Amino acid sequence: MFAQHRLARNDSSHRPANANPDGRHWLFRLRREERPVAFTLGGAHPECIRAPRMARVEAILFVSQTALSLRRIMQLATLADPQEARQILDQLNRAYDRVGSAFRIESVAAGYQLLTRPQYAFWLGKLHQRQAELKLTPPALETLAIIAYRQPLTRAEIEGIRGVQCVDMIKQLMDRGLVRIGGEDNSLGRPFLYETTRQFLELFGLRSLDALPMANSLRKPRPSAEPASEDTEGTADAAAA
Template sequence: MENVSTQQFLDEIVQEEVQKQLIEAPQKNIQEDVVQEVQAGEQNVQQEEISDHIKGVIETLLFISEKPVTLDQIKGALETVSGAEVKAVIKVLQNDYQERKSGMTIIEIAGGYQMLSNPVYATYIREFYKTKHKERLSKPALESLAIIAYKQPVTRSDIELIRGVNSDGVVNHLLSKELLKTVGRKDVAGRPYLYGTTKQFLEYFGLKSLKDLPKLEEFPSLLPPEEVEERPVVNEKPKQEKQEQESVEEKKNESQ
């Protein structure tokens, strides 16, 4: 009986150990699977971060370049990225811009890639440049504009009185450029238009307000004749002549 009991006891121990291993084995496998999944997730996150970084670099290079950027130029900046990877990232950017109807697009041109404005918005770009383009003004236009800026409101006759020539064409040109505007009529015979400067005038010359204009005294040609003071002329003898005169006087004194 004692032997049987001992055998049973040993069998029970073996059975318990087997059951224990059967229970722990799946748990161990589950833990290993979890660890592998976490590691894989970390690698994916790291890979996504690297991809976002590469995408940002390529996007920046295309944005700052005025000419098409080649694959070799992009690879030279990134060093560790292949041409195929660069193409894949550019494709992602193109799809991203297209999906969100971006104002920018990337096209392949002249052996490289270039970031350009989206043709869909070309109308708005034309309108923007139509109002913002800074055209260089002619000398007559600048003269007339200066007279109006300092003397406003003025009539065309006032401008012509100072300039001495007909100013119809110049004034019409400045009106078309929205640098001038009509601000009323003068209460005289014929009631001619009065002109003044506009907000575009301030923007064109980079002024905060008309108070920032230079002093009128710096431009005597814009002042009426009675306000222009003639500069006194100082009649000074040349230095050499003065020295000769002093020398003659010294000799006279010595002879006396």
């Protein structure tokens, strides 16, 4: 279509029959009017219709590199409230499920992200070599598991569990954005406390630390006043802003 438009402007002998005298095709005139368009996927079933607001939400999730909270989606897509954002996410997922789409909107890291389905990981790994880039050595993976389940904890506590020094492993995990310094311990010398990051949750597809395997039995007991998850929607909103 674009090639036709160029021919119509540069050579009147190739001008389409339905073009205006100035050489602009009528299809392009309709495009410039910017009328609201309902996009469809997999037929005209009502659940598959892309109204303008749904299309905006889908486009935002498509280009986002991180999980977005409902409030952040509402702001970016100019929606009425977070509840409308949640309803649109549910509608999009029903559309994806109906047509057997290769991707779906999943809840991760106190937010939402458009992700491919797990059964396609093998083929996508060939394309992006993701496994090679993100592969952790067994010592690094063991250190990460200790931090994930027992956080926040000091380097001495990590080394006490592993039985070996972990300085290099902790540095490697911090360089990859999986672990961060979350504060200081009240013990002598006030050593740093280490904890996992939001990127850790996103990478492993976890909604919160409570979604870790056997979290109830392996995670460090929390004080009764402490919330069940360190990654609340309010925290996600602050990070997204």
